[in-house]
Amino acid sequence: MKITDISVEVTSEPKAHAVRDAIQLLDRNGHTRVQIDTDEGVSGVSTTYFGRVESSPAVLAHLITDQLAPAIIGEDPALIRGIRQRLQTLTDYQGTAGLSSYGISAIDLALWDLLGKSLDVPVWKLLGAQRTAIPTYAMVGWLELDVAGLESVSAKAMEQGFRGVKMKVGGGPLTEDVQRIKAVRNIIGPDAPLMVDANQAFGYSEALRRGRVYEELDCRWFEEPLPAADTDAHVRLAEKLDIPIATGENRYGQAAFRDLIARGGVGVVQPDLRRAGGLTDCLEIGLMAAGFGVPYASHGGGAHIHVLAALPNTIYVESGLLPEDGRVELVDGCYPLPPGPGLSSWNG
Ligand SMILES: [Mg+2]
Structure with missing residues (x-):
């Protein structure tokens, strides 16, 4: 061919x-x-x-x-x-x-x-899948939402069967983050995972100050606390905090992940299909992380589900709320693997 x-x-x-x-x-x-x-x-x-x-x-x-x-x-x-x-x-x-x-x-x-x-097979079969379904959480807590909006969308995510939710932080002072995190926790209950994502907003000192508070609020990971390319700051922050540092969606190519992973600067690795280098690089980065005992959670969903099916260290596929047309339902907080040939996904 x-x-x-x-x-x-x-x-x-x-x-x-x-x-x-x-x-x-x-x-x-x-x-x-x-x-x-x-x-x-x-x-x-x-x-x-x-x-x-x-x-x-x-x-x-x-x-x-x-x-x-x-x-x-x-x-x-x-x-x-x-x-x-x-x-x-x-x-x-x-x-x-x-x-x-x-x-x-x-x-x-x-x-x-x-x-x-x-x-005529799904790519997850070509890769030799490890599992038939992928645990998922809903990234729904955007900053344009007020507290009532956050509560409503978090409740909807739990109704749809997601394991937990992720919310943005760092849009205002720490007191505002605390108020918003407590509101979401109150909706999703004490045991559901709640992740926070700062989208690279902080410098080292502020990331440390806020990270200690997120930790106290039982957040499951602290995503992109720092400018993505600053490996040293990630390593120092990870040494100081118990909450896992999640990052990777703004790193390009395998070399950008190697030192970060090897030096302990990341607790949950999150490559993005577009930036890391496609399915091939995400798979290889995921296997590299597995060698260091670092779990893998995708940035975004879609075709990434095929990588997540195959990796030994997968913990979550990221998702928005489910589409209203009922084309997919979660089972036990997981996305089933798409049955269609090639890189089929639940996104359409
Ligand atoms: Mg993010």
Whole structure:
């Protein structure tokens, strides 16, 4: 089988309901959809999401169409790691992180989808799954919500069967965080996991000060307490706090995870499919973390569920509230694995 064509489609529109975290307003739905066609009639697709900058989907499409695609036309699509290596070498001069990584990831995901569809099996079967369902929590506690809104959405998440919830912190003073965390805890009960996410908002001292309070409030992990690239600060913070430090969604490539994991700077590793390098890199980062006894919780859901099915150290898939159309129901606080071929997911 050979790759014959790579086509890209772009959408970008305002979100019906904009959400806010400690550092940004996410007010757009942008997507870059990649389709890889072959001489045997089988195709693979991937969709890359952008939440903020209007032009990003089109810029990514340009990079894929003009730079990455010509380098792999005619290649055997099953050589996924070989293609990744070729694209990393191609983009090395401009930097394989940032948008290059989004492009390589989009192709990687479409290739896995294609491989699964060519064999008519879900990718989690190709990877040798360890489990048939993935524990999940709902990321619902956005900062634009007032306390009543937080309570309502947390109650809805528990009604839908999620194990627990995650909420944003760091949008205001610590007293405000405390009030909001206590309100959510009151709704979800004493035993449900409650995670907090600061989206890189703090410096070291403030992260330490707030982390001690989140710990006292029985939060399950403290996500992105610090600027993502500052490995030293993560290591120092992890030494001082008992609450696990969760991070990874804003790190690019395996080297960015290696030192962080090896030095004990992360207690829950959270790669993002788009930034870390696609399914292949997330899988390899997850296995590296497993070697150090560090649990893995995805940033986002969708196709990531196939990685989570295969890793030995999986603890959670991240999710929003379930879609209203009933296409998926949780069982014992878990997402079942999607049955369709390729990188099928419950997102649509
Ligand atoms: Mg996060």
